[in-house]
Amino acid sequence: MKVAWAGSRHAVEVADRMACLVASDPVFRKDTRTMLSRKELFKDTLKKAAHAWKRTVELHLTEEEANLLRLYIDQPGYVDLHWVMFVPAIKGQGTEEQQKKWLTMAYKFQIIGTYAQTELGHGSNVQGLETTATFDPSTDEFIMHSPTLTSSKWWPGGLGKTSTHAVVYARLITEGKDYGIHGFIMQLRSLDDHSPLPGITIGDIGGKFGSGAYNSMDNGVMRLDHVRIPRDQMLMRLAQVTREGKYVHSDVPKQLLYGTMVYVRQTIVADASRALSRAVCIAVRYGAIRKQFGSKAGGPETQVLNYKTQQSRLFPFLASAYAFRFVGQWLKWLYTDVTQKLESKDFSTLPEAHACTAGLKSVTTSATADAIEECQKLCGGHGYLNSSGLPELFAVNLPACTYEGDNVVLLLQVARFLMKTVSQVASGKQPVGTTAYMGNIQHLMQCKSVVNTVEDWLNPAAIKEVFEARALRMAVNCAQNISKAPSQEEGFSELSPDLVEAAVAHVQLIIVTKFIEKLQEDILGHGVKEQLQKLCGIYALHLIHNERLGKLYAQVRPNAVALVDAFDYTDHYLGSALGRYDGDVYSALYKEAWKDPLNETVVPDGYQEHLRPLLKQQLKLSRL
Ligand SMILES: CC(C)(COP(=O)(O)OP(=O)(O)OC[C@H]1O[C@@H](n2cnc3c(N)ncnc32)[C@H](O)[C@@H]1OP(=O)(O)O)[C@@H](O)C(=O)NCCC(=O)NCCSC(=O)CCCC(=O)O
Numbered sequence: 009m010k011v012a013w014a015g016s017r018h019a020v021e022v023a024d025r026m027a028c029l030v031a032s033d034p035v036f037r038k039d040t041r042t043m044l045s046r047k048e049l050f051k052d053t054l055k056k057a058a059h060a061w062k063r064t065v066e067l068h069l070t071e072e073e074a075n076l077l078r079l080y081i082d083q084p085g086y087v088d089l090h091w092v093m094f095v096p097a098i099k100g101q102g103t104e105e106q107q108k109k110w111l112t113m114a115y116k117f118q119i120i121g122t123y124a125q126t127e128l129g130h131g132s133n134v135q136g137l138e139t140t141a142t143f144d145p146s147t148d149e150f151i152m153h154s155p156t157l158t159s160s161k162w163w164p165g166g167l168g169k170t171s172t173h174a175v176v177y178a179r180l181i182t183e184g185k186d187y188g189i190h191g192f193i194m195q196l197r198s199l200d201d202h203s204p205l206p207g208i209t210i211g212d213i214g215g216k217f218g219s220g221a222y223n224s225m226d227n228g229v230m231r232l233d234h235v236r237i238p239r240d241q242m243l244m245r246l247a248q249v250t251r252e253g254k255y256v257h258s259d260v261p262k263q264l265l266y267g268t269m270v271y272v273r274q275t276i277v278a279d280a281s282r283a284l285s286r287a288v289c290i291a292v293r294y295g296a297i298r299k300q301f302g303s304k305a306g307g308p309e310t311q312v313l314n315y316k317t318q319q320s321r322l323f324p325f326l327a328s329a330y331a332f333r334f335v336g337q338w339l340k341w342l343y344t345d346v347t348q349k350l351e352s353k354d355f356s357t358l359p360e361a362h363a364c365t366a367g368l369k370s371v372t373t374s375a376t377a378d379a380i381e382e383c384q385k386l387c388g389g390h391g392y393l394n395s396s397g398l399p400e401l402f403a404v405n406l407p408a409c410t411y412e413g414d415n416v417v418l419l420l421q422v423a424r425f426l427m428k429t430v431s432q433v434a435s436g437k438q439p440v441g442t443t444a445y446m447g448n449i450q451h452l453m454q455c456k457s458v459v460n461t462v463e464d465w466l467n468p469a470a471i472k473e474v475f476e477a478r479a480l481r482m483a484v485n486c487a488q489n490i491s492k493a494p495s496q497e498e499g500f501s502e503l504s505p506d507l508v509e510a511a512v513a514h515v516q517l518i519i520v521t522k523f524i525e526k527l528q529e530d531i532l533g534h535g536v537k538e539q540l541q542k543l544c545g546i547y548a549l550h551l552i553h554n555e556r557l558g559k560l561y562a563q564v565r566p567n568a569v570a571l572v573d574a575f576d577y578t579d580h581y582l583g584s585a586l587g588r589y590d591g592d593v594y595s596a597l598y599k600e601a602w603k604d605p606l607n608e609t610v611v612p613d614g615y616q617e618h619l620r621p622l623l624k625q626q627l628k629l630s631r632l
């Protein structure tokens with residue numbers, strides 16, 4: 009099962025090696041992270057990132073190994089934006105020459121970059137950004153400026169205290185004309201003493217939800233006061249400005265400006281499956297240890313994992329973790345395929361890539377955030393402790409519903425793609441890719457239920473057809489209602505809640521389809537495929553509330569712990585007293601409690617000033 013989860017034996021081997029490297033290095037300890045102040049936590053992040061870089065160089069780690077090292081350190085920080093957004097933005101939007109110049113420094117960590125797009129006043133609406141980049145032909149420079157308070161750059165990770173450079177998104181103005189949003193490389197801080205360069209006001213935007221990780225990240229604010237940069241620091245793969253100030257657009261779609269976001273969204277699907285699997289691993293293992301009620305004649309109480317309510321709340325998440333893992337593996341293939349096509353100027357699958365990455369990022373991150381919160385409740389009171397690992401896991405993964413695109417805004421992008429497809433089908437064009445099912449509109453719109461017997465519900469072909477019919481009917485229904493509106497735009501806006509639901513149904517069809525396709529592959533291990541078939545059934549049927557589920561839960565229960573052990577997480581990475589591999593939960597909870605700084609003294613700080621006088625006074629009053 010480990011191989012099915014990891015994707016290959018090689019992936020298992022590399023993951024094990026990097027996880028153990030991190031778990032065995034005291035610099036990477038994280039058990040006291042939630043007890044640190046914001047400044048201590050930030051400094052700890054700098055220390056870990058520097059040590060990780062040192063180990064990467066010492067051990068000659070590959071890019072794959074270095075990425076896994078960063079993943080198992082499990083502490084958001086500036087390195088994430090440097091590798092995940094700054095480097096890809098230059099790769100995707102820079103010319104060969106610009107890539108050569110800037111990536112050489114970035115790969116050697118001679119500069120630290122971030123991705124500065126969002127502003128105080130705009131995040132979703134990229135075309136509404138206000139920062140300006142005005143070309144000055146007299147000096148062959150762009151003047152970068154924050155014209156309003158709302159144009160302050162706000163949120164970029166690492167911007168607050170760490171990044172020396174950024175790809176800054178701004179309105180390109182030349183010859184008095186505004187050409188919209190483009191990317192520019194800017195140096196922000198001196199490479200000698202790290203002080204902000206002239207004209208740049210920069211800082212951290214303040215503490216964020218929850219304690220511990222993500223407060224480790226210095227999300228920043230930046231205002232620019234007519235800062236000049238050379239013309240050749242405009243990222244010029246998509247467009248350029250000549251020495252004379254002429255704007256020249258290249259022959260690639262302007263949407264490639266958004267390419268970095270598409271890349272990150274596909275990685276976020278894999279992140280969601282990992283975060284969900286960590287929460288499920290904790291809740292399943294703890295559910296097998298925790299016993300409450302049910303003892304007969306002094307015998308052992310009942311494992312809470314045996315309760316049908318616990319199973320009906322938890323096992324859909326177990327199934328979703330595998331479902332998101334497999335669709336994430338497919339999405340990575342889709343992204344690679346689109347990127348290769350772009351190299352040969354084939355832009356035909358760009359809309360599909362945008363719709364799939366936006367939709368899957370949205371559906372998987374929303375489901376994961378909800379599931380982690382529910383896993384906290386599934387562990388009872390102890391799930392609320394930081395030592396369970398669940399509060400921090402929730403705090404770190406909740407913002408994934410917002411960053412890289414607000415989930416509703418992204419689902420509306422999917423809906424826009426679906427409405428275009430429905431109208432193309434109406435005009436006789438055969439849809440392809442993930443919307444190919446819409447070409448079967450006659451059959452799917454009339455088909456009676458293809459599942460008549462209880463057993464039909466475990467027939468993958470029948471389940472797939474049910475999900476196709478559901479998605480198509482919701483999309484066609486929206487299209488028909490939009491067509492009755494005074495205008496397409498008004499109809500789209502009026503129907504937007506229904507369009508979001510139709511987009512979710514389409515994305516869930518993709519997830520179910522990719523799970524079914526995974527099961528058609530050769531899967532190593534005795535009985536593994538059978539278990540995955542049950543999980544595929546649970547994932548699909550829980551979305552449509554089917555009565556078959558109870559039987560499936562009972563069949564999965566005996567292997568539930570094995571299915572989470574297959575995630576192969578070290579206790580260090582899981583970071584949970586409840587999810588320990590050895591199940592020694594109660595002594596772990598007890599031991600973790602005493603680490604809290606509040607327990608450094610038996611009599612707490614503040615007793616003499618505030619508690620003692622109060623108690624003495626009350627005692628005196630009681631004697632009157
Ligand atoms: C919502 C939209 C998509 C709207 O785009 P727009 O151009 O203003 O308007 P539109 O008319 O809807 O689109 C025009 C057209 O562009 C297409 N398009 C839009 N986005 C993409 C894309 N990524 N790839 C390929 N195509 C794209 C749309 O489908 C439209 O195509 P069409 O005209 O229908 O053929 C966009 O503004 C957007 O993506 N907003 C979200 C912003 C975002 O994701 N910010 C992330 C900042 S970085 C970050 O959060 C880092 C966090 C990392 C971390 O800490 O881990």
Ligand SMILES: Cc1cc2nc3c(=O)[nH]c(=O)nc-3n(C[C@H](O)[C@H](O)[C@H](O)COP(=O)(O)OP(=O)(O)OC[C@H]3O[C@@H](n4cnc5c(N)ncnc54)[C@H](O)[C@@H]3O)c2cc1C
Pocket residue numbers: 089123124125126129130131132133162163164165227407410411412413414415416417420
């Ligand atoms: C932890 C974190 C890290 C981040 N890191 C970065 C970074 O490194 N670089 C960077 O540039 N940005 C970063 N961001 C910013 C992030 O990308 C934006 O917050 C995100 O894109 C959402 O945009 P917004 O904040 O403007 O939300 P808004 O769009 O203001 O959303 C507010 C509400 O309005 C709704 N809404 C907005 N538009 C529409 C519409 N057209 N139709 C219907 N509903 C709508 C949304 O659904 C939402 O409910 C980060 C954010 C967070 C939380």
